[in-house]
Amino acid sequence: MVLRPVQESDRAVLTEIFSDPTVATWWGDPDRSVADTLAEDEDSTHYIIDVDGTAVGMIQSYEESDDMYRHAGIDISIREPWQGKGLGPEAIRVLARHLIDHEGHHRLTIDPAAHNINAIKAYERVGFKRVGVMRMYERGPDGTWHDGLLMDMLADELRD
Ligand SMILES: CC(C)(COP(=O)(O)OP(=O)(O)OC[C@H]1O[C@@H](n2cnc3c(N)ncnc32)[C@H](O)[C@@H]1OP(=O)(O)O)[C@@H](O)C(=O)NCCC(=O)NCCS
Structure with missing residues (x-):
């Protein structure tokens, strides 16, 4: 596995990723997700x-x-069809290791929807811990608000 910085030429593949119904159900409007991903943000x-x-x-x-x-x-x-194969935890480990070892971070956070059970399991596998529920934190694609789960991980809790 390699993590490589997104480029403008990735627009088509990003559209494929964010248009996958199993992704869009959590991320919302694919066009907005693609635009946010390609936008300059320091x-x-x-x-x-x-x-x-x-x-x-x-x-x-x-x-x-x-x-x-x-x-x-x-x-x-x-x-899909790459979910459920441990690739998510593997990618998070790579990025978390970079953020801790090269960027000097002591604490990382992640905030899935409180009912995204697969995501929570994947994040706990890496070492993230449940901090608490953020009520009505996020608006879903259907326009209604739902709870988010704040999870965090300290540098020495990252599991290889
Ligand atoms: C959440 C996500 C990043 C996890 O990465 P992953 O590589 O699938 O993680 P894992 O392989 O460790 O799977 C985690 C759990 O979800 C289950 N799972 C994941 N995808 C599944 C699928 N499509 N169907 C059934 N179960 C699935 C796995 O079986 C595993 O459960 P287990 O621990 O009981 O075996 C990835 O599934 C994903 O991107 N899903 C869609 C979008 C999303 O939810 N993004 C996160 C928003 S916060």
Whole structure:
């Protein structure tokens, strides 16, 4: 597996990833997700998850730049048929290791929908712990609000 920075030429493959119904159900409007992924943002970095030359998903980090609250957040999506094979945890380990060892972060966060059971299992596999439920945190594709689960992981909790 290789994580490589997203480029404008990845627009078509990003559209495929975000249009996968099993991804769009959590990420919402595919066009908005593609635009957000390709937008210039100095605090965020987006990567294509490449497995043997196939773009199976996207993973991104957001780095809080305020020194008092310094940490990094991660978001990920793997498209079918590559889900459920441990690729999500593997990609998160690679990015988490980079954020800890090279960017000097002591704490990472991730915030799945509270009912995204598969995502929560995958994140716990890497070492993330449940902090608490953020009520009515996120609006789903159907327009209704739902709870989010804040999870975090300290540097020495990352599981290889
Ligand atoms: C969430 C996600 C990143 C996890 O990555 P992954 O590589 O699938 O993770 P794992 O292989 O460790 O699977 C985690 C669990 O989900 C289950 N699972 C994942 N995809 C599944 C699928 N399509 N059908 C059935 N079960 C699935 C696995 O069996 C595993 O359960 P287990 O621990 O009981 O065996 C990935 O499934 C994904 O991107 N899903 C769609 C979009 C999404 O939810 N993004 C996250 C938004 S916060």
